[in-house]
Amino acid sequence: MGDAEFVAAIRGGDAEAIRAPLEAGADPDMAGEDGLPVLCPAVAAYDASVAGELVEGGADQDRRVPDGTTTLLRAVDPGSPAVFRAVLGREPGGAARPRVRARPPGLRAPALEVGAGEGSAAAEQ
Structure with missing residues (x-):
């Protein structure tokens, strides 16, 4: 192919x-016709199965795109838990994954705390 x-x-x-x-x-990080990583259209289409395959195949969820977001932030914003879990991947990095707190201008949803690092309330539960 x-x-x-x-x-x-x-x-x-x-x-x-x-x-x-x-x-x-x-x-898995190649750019599509629009110049964005191919993970972006899978996220935009709410396609958790394709997004999951790309992430498990090595796609970088934290790669910055021209508008300053990442595919992980794009997966959080629309509020689809299935797409978010797919983009997060099976091994999201545990305590090593940074918390997502601030959002670039233009993203509507409130920020979510991603990952439960040491000392966080989520890690202590």
């Missing part, structure tokens, strides 16, 4: 079709 077909499968929501290319070394 070439890059164009890989991007088309992502945009088409075909999680099964992107698994083999990812295992064969396809770049």
Whole structure:
């Protein structure tokens, strides 16, 4: 599968079709036609299965995009728990993952605390 077909499968929501290319070394952070990482359209489409495949394939959830956000922040903003969990990944980094507190201008939802670092109320529960 070439890059164009890989991007088309992502945009088409075909999680099964992107698994083999990812295992064969396809770049999960490649840019689509819009210049954004291919994880962004999966998040925008609320496609947790494709987003999960990309993240498990190595996509960088913390990669900054031109508007200053990250795909992880883009997954939090619309409020889909399934997409957020998919983008967070199976091993989100535990205490090492930074807390998301501030939002860039233009994002509407209130900030969420992501990750329970040492000393946080969430870590003590």
